[in-house]
Amino acid sequence: MNRPSYCSNRTYDRRGRAFGGPSSFRESIEETPEAFSLKLDLPGVRKDELKLEIKDRVLTLTVTPTEERAFVTASSRAWRVGPDIDAENLTARLENGILELTLPKRQPAAPETRNIDIQ
Template sequence: MFRGLIPFSNGSRDVENFFEKMFEDHFGFPTLSTGMKVDIKENEKEYILEAEIPGANKEQIHIDYQNNYLTISVENINEVKEERENYIRRERKVGKSSRSFYIENIQHDNIFAKYENGILKVVLPKDENHRKRKRIEIQ
């Protein structure tokens, strides 16, 4: 049963996503979300989180685990020249993005991450000792 990973996002981002899906710009292209897209899989031994982070290098990606929260943050510091060019559409941005997930019952010392071809893969091994159920006798 999937209960260990609960995504948290900025509430204003949810509202923005709603409007992005409703409206298209006047050139007919759907507006793309700037948020990090994440897939989460679970098997008996681990959770596997895969995040789309195109255009970054691994030095720009930070993964922190603290107080049962896994946070993935990206700081895209690529230089963007602001010369007045004839842009019709400009979606590539400079800035920060992050996603946090509440995760319990994992072996935090054995978290593994790999970044390849714009996809960050984070493997979170489950803590089998923590998952054991114990019935408490009432006296």
């Protein structure tokens, strides 16, 4: 499997500054003919503590804990979404500490057939 064009290994500290190193979220990526599935391990994180947004083809996930808890810290992660992804139809679901993002692939436009007048 080729590395999807939407992936970026840029991680941010709680002040929003970029730093190197691995992501603070464990992730797995699967590909089907229709979509990519990105699963993130977020144990202890509640739905109301997550913000997921896309702007200028950059998908950003921000975790903001509503209270101090062990093993849950404020963090953010961003991925560049490639042109082969249908950014208008992304979906997300949080279940049992796993956030699953579905990134559907753009379907190629069917070749347009047009009649040509013969002179």
